[in-house]
Amino acid sequence: MKAAAFAYLKPASLPEAFAALVNPHAKVLAGGQSLIPALNMRLSSPELLVDITGLPDLAGISLQAHSIKIGALTTHAQIEACELVRKHVPLLAQAVRHVAHAAIRNRGTIGGSLALADPAAEYPACAVALDSVLVIRNKATERRVKAERFFKGLFETDLKQGELLVAVEFPLAKAGDKSVFLELTRRHGDYAIVGLAAHNERMVFLGLDSKPVLLQKKTLRQTKDQLPRNPPADLYHSSATKRHLAGVLLERAWNTP
Amino acid sequence: MGRAELPLHAPGTKLERGYIGRSVPRPNAKRLLQGRGAYVDDLRLPRLAHVVFYRSPHAHARIKKLQFEKSLKCEGVIGIFSGKDISQYCTPWVGVLAHLKGIKSPPQHAVAIDRACWQGEAVAAVVAETRAQAEDALGLIEVQWEELPVVMDMEASLSGKEVIHKELGDNICFARAHDTGGVDEAFARADVVVEETFEFGRHTGVCLETRSILADYNAAEHSLTVYHSTQAPHMMQDIFSRHLDIPEASVRVIARDVGGSFGIKVHVYPDEMATAALSVMLRRPVKFVADRLESFATDIHAREHKVKIRLAATRAGEILAFDLDDLTAIGPYSVYPRTSGIEGNQVVNLTGGPYKHQKYRAKLNVVFTNKNVTCQYRAVGHPIAVALTEGIVDKAAAKLGMDPAEFRRRNLIADEAYPYTFPSGVKFEKLSHHKCLNLLLEKMHYQELRQEQIQLREKNIFRGIGLAAMIEVTNPSPAFYGVGGARISAQDGATLRLEPTGMVTVMCSVTEQGQGTEGIFAQIAASAVGVSLDKVRVITGDTATTPYGGGTWASRGAGIGGEAVLQSGRALRSNMLDIAAAILQLDKNELDIADDSVVHRVTQEKKLPLEELGRVAYFRPDTLPMDFQAELTVTRHYTPRQYGFTFTNGIQASLVEVDVDTGFVKLLKHWCVEDSGTVINPMLVDEQLRGGVVQGIGAALYEECLYSPEGQLLNGNMADYLVPMAAEMPDIVCAHVETPTLQSQLGAKGVGEAGTAGAPGAVMNAINDALAPLNVRVTAMPFTPERILKALAKV
């Protein structure tokens, strides 16, 4: 389990980073919590790693007029500790405690998690449930993409060659909003078997498809009927079990005051 | 000699036991925590080469062609070798033992020669200057395979339709039948008969430090030094010697710090033998460290049983008989040199063990399959035997409408009935089932818990309480391996040396795996000699410096190694008093040793500091009488032999809550009452129990090596193979009954495996107790949410 040889660059500015990312065999390195294991298992062997952790433009959490803006390099631990997040994005505050273990939360970043788009990860589902906006830049321009359109499939996003995810903007929660995050894991910190990020009428499941699954809230029965018929089985849970468990979470969220 | 020998100070002096029974911290903990451990991978030797293995991607396939051309051109590659190349340097082995009658297994090579029999079996070895370079070359090896039919299912294996090793005739590695007679009659006259089939998943021991070996062959001396993460240095010395054709005395095995073993590191592994052979072949040091993925694919797996068991009882709640049929699958080879027949054999020996029924029948079939090999892992056979016994006992109690604790009380062997011969033939010196049961029920507030359970059920909360009584093999005599022809020592030795400064050095053949053995040896030595703990240094894990012995396995370190240390310490103390008597010109009987000094036996007046005794003995022996020679290095050995095994007993309880919507099991609390004889260090003993319980919980709820029908290991990594983790573990309450063995002076029995032996059964019974109001049961471990939901017919 030794990574194949690669070159390493730690740019100090965005232009420098974009120049390096022109190389089609370059890969962005953020917290490394997903990428480094993949390299060590030789599932991926890029020529160049572009370590973005030295880019100040990608860091920090700030309160904007209508949103909380979280820089891509913000770690799970920083989100967990952030008062602004707790106050204005309670769904994310609930979800972050379910992301991995303390040591991983110290290094893993929200940008890395969203860019990776693991179907069982918490943030993508929260981003969709909250109708948040992803801020993406390349050498020349910045573009903004709604979360719902960002996640395309299994580990597949709208990010294009040479682009960086720089931040994500979560709308501010209003009085009377209801946010519930629930997930089932056999062990604390594991990726979820199935999870639910529910914000008002938007019920978003993780672990039920190759990307977050958005259900429209109707009656409980009607909402349940929208659950995917054949969610992908995992090693320990058949498709039927996952569907059953999703139904249980839906009911529990429904009944949460 | 027996318990009367305690206290450890010479008779007639103080009535304290020195450091015995005290929770002193182990001396190596600080060093390990500071990152100053010396594991195999920490070693740097000049000209060190690294080996990695090309492993079969198929569960069963003929090697048609190996092509190394491209990989040989890679930077840093020293050589790439096939099984045939390596067989020139390392002879094959066969994992059988004479006392397991009829056991058979084909010869196994360090690297497979023309056929791979499980996914992960090594078929080529790549040696390079660095591990990364070796892995680069590994990716370029090309192999042409001819896939062969696979035998994955144990029932299919038993049927023998497809035979894995044609020359053996069938797939049965080992079979045994045991019958006291009268079983059918007992079942015929029983008021109640219960039957169940239990299944146990295949799992493995996950060590923090993966298997590691560094072999350093010295051509000038034709000698081999092996730095090895192992539990049994002397066993490995013998094996390297015989399979590599190097005189035993020229092989030195050094096991410095070992990062956990659990039975994983007590077997002969083909890749490790190949590493040693490559060192001889290349005449330079070669290192192999298994990575985590290879660990899952090649470290021994364990368990995988399917057992049908029946129990006959009277209306009054007396158990009359047990009858069982165990089928277990071990992969394509019986593991050398301990064999893969022992676990099933233990199931036959131990099932029903705590109870006083007289009729017993057991049938065992151990079969080959095309999965990784299985062999002895912590608590060998016990978790199966205990869960079977306790699962069927609970079912009988339920059918009789009797409280499970009360049903056990009626059937446990009486504490006064010893020595006792169990219907399987094993003998118990002295057990304390009733004392343990009583202590357990008191500790857990059993009646209150039952009340609470009833109340909560009305609120649709499903709590369950599970009990598991058990017996456990510890301190084995030569009956375990030696009588079967294996060169595995049942005796161990300890050398104690008084240094000139009054320090004591202990060299013992039992090894340290991270469990604290060196700590208790220091406690025993300090107590036996009469010095303070800080004066003792312990050396283990080196065949060149310690006495000969078996090492660490079968819960034998404290009971056997500890006794050798004790006897050696007492002998050294006596020799020291001889010198003191000569120096002080006093009668030896007037003297004793306490607090690092020779003292007057009665008044405790300090007579001679030990450093003064050492100074005279080593540097001024001319001042001692002409005919007197000081002997300040003493060696003693110990072998248990009165009983085949020194059985221990205990009982565990688990309290769980089952979420009947999700099938999740929440572990609320666990209790373990254990009688392991003399408790040398309560803190270490409780750590052993708790760690063991957690491993048993792993078997019950989480751990299983999953294979596809084609024989691919599906979850061989730390993300997908679920080891139990701290957040899910309950508080584990430990308590002790102390019935010392009278075979030794120390009185210690073993404790390292007890937790693992009892926990799966206790958790299973708790889950089934929780599910009882819904009239469903689960019987296949691990109890995943899906299995529970299926039982509840929710999916």
Ligand SMILES: Cc1cc2nc3c(=O)[nH]c(=O)nc-3n(C[C@H](O)[C@H](O)[C@H](O)COP(=O)(O)OP(=O)(O)OC[C@H]3O[C@@H](n4cnc5c(N)ncnc54)[C@H](O)[C@@H]3O)c2cc1C
């Ligand atoms: C044991 C373990 C358990 C885990 N459990 C969970 C869990 O329960 N839930 C969960 O959500 N995650 C879990 N993770 C993953 C963890 O949260 C990762 O930190 C996260 O998914 C990736 O973040 P990172 O900063 O480490 O990214 P990296 O590993 O550095 O990168 C991941 C991918 O994203 C790309 N990337 C990173 N940043 C950017 C960017 N700004 N723009 C464009 N591309 C970028 C990289 O090129 C790479 O392809 C777990 C990880 C481990 C090791």
